[in-house]
Amino acid sequence: MIRFIDIYKSYDNGTKALKGISMRIDDGEFVFLVGPSGSGKSTIIKLITAEAAPTEGRLMVNGYNLNTIRPRQVPYMRRTMGVIFQDFRLIEKKSIYENLVFAMRAVGASPKEIRTRIAYVLELVGLSTKAERRPDELSGGEQQRVAIARALVNNPSVIIADEPTGNLDPQRSMEIMMLLEKINELGTTVLVVTHEKELVDRFAKRVVAIENGRIISDGVGGYYDNETF
Numbered sequence: 745m746i747r748f749i750d751i752y753k754s755y756d757n758g759t760k761a762l763k764g765i766s767m768r769i770d771d772g773e774f775v776f777l778v779g780p781s782g783s784g785k786s787t788i789i790k791l792i793t794a795e796a797a798p799t800e801g802r803l804m805v806n807g808y809n810l811n812t813i814r815p816r817q818v819p820y821m822r823r824t825m826g827v828i829f830q831d832f833r834l835i836e837k838k839s840i841y842e843n844l845v846f847a848m849r850a851v852g853a854s855p856k857e858i859r860t861r862i863a864y865v866l867e868l869v870g871l872s873t874k875a876e877r878r879p880d881e882l883s884g885g886e887q888q889r890v891a892i893a894r895a896l897v898n899n900p901s902v903i904i905a906d907e908p909t910g911n912l913d914p915q916r917s918m919e920i921m922m923l924l925e926k927i928n929e930l931g932t933t934v935l936v937v938t939h940e941k942e943l944v945d946r947f948a949k950r951v952v953a954i955e956n957g958r959i960i961s962d963g964v965g966g967y968y969d970n971e972t973f
């Protein structure tokens with residue numbers, strides 16, 4: 745579960761990025777986070793991943809209290825989540841398979857766990873036949889699916905994606921969103937930041953809309969029903 749209680753975030757230069765955010769995301773939910781550029785979406789993600797700390801308010805993530813978490817606990821907290829970045833952040837000189845092995849070795853998985861789990865996630869994202877390729881031998885959509893496989897490989901309870909379809913054409917974007925929906929149906933909580941109105945409209949999911957550091961609506965289809973958009 746992710747819980748924001750009256751969270752404020754100011755950056756060092758004085759920018760007030762979040763101004764009283766309260767929300768709760770339960771295990772198993774699929775949530776879109778939407779809003780204009782600069783509204784605070786990535787800041788919310790950075791607080792959840794503990795890349796940044798709140799200035800005020802209480803924040804709980806998967807049983808960890810991020811107000812009091814010790815630095816040495818942060819890696820354990822991060823293992824409960826899989827993060828998908830817009831620029832993929834794959835290791836270019838390693839094959840897809842080796843990229844996934846690397847992610848699993850980092851958490852001490854056994855060779856047997858590594859073999860079984862990688863076969864499973866590659867099948868799930870539809871890349872079983874491309875395991876030996878390097879990232880630069882794949883299309884943008886395929887690379888994004890590798891990034892999703894890597895986020896999933898350590899079996900996190902939450903998947904967090906900041907603009908996962910930002911560089912993709914509409915057809916590929918749709919495929920990525922359907923893949924995230926499938927992952928959600930298999931039991932993983934999914935939080936997706938997106939600008940893509942068509943995609944949000946196509947999937948009848950919970951939509952948390954942010955504007956100027958505040959939540960302006962929260963509900964199924966709530967964002968684009970709002971007259972101001």
Ligand SMILES: Nc1ncnc2c1ncn2[C@@H]1O[C@H](COP(=O)(O)OP(=O)(O)OP(=O)(O)O)[C@@H](O)[C@H]1O
Nearest residue numbers: 755756757759761780781782783784785786787788
């Ligand atoms: N490291 C930082 N230092 C100072 N200000 C920042 C920093 N990161 C973000 N901001 C500011 O905080 C506000 C919220 O930024 P944030 O990145 O959360 O927006 P966003 O909703 O993700 O926007 P986009 O859709 O463009 O990605 C903006 O005014 C931004 O300029």
Ligand SMILES: [Mg+2]
Nearest residue numbers: 785786787906
């Ligand atoms: Mg952003």
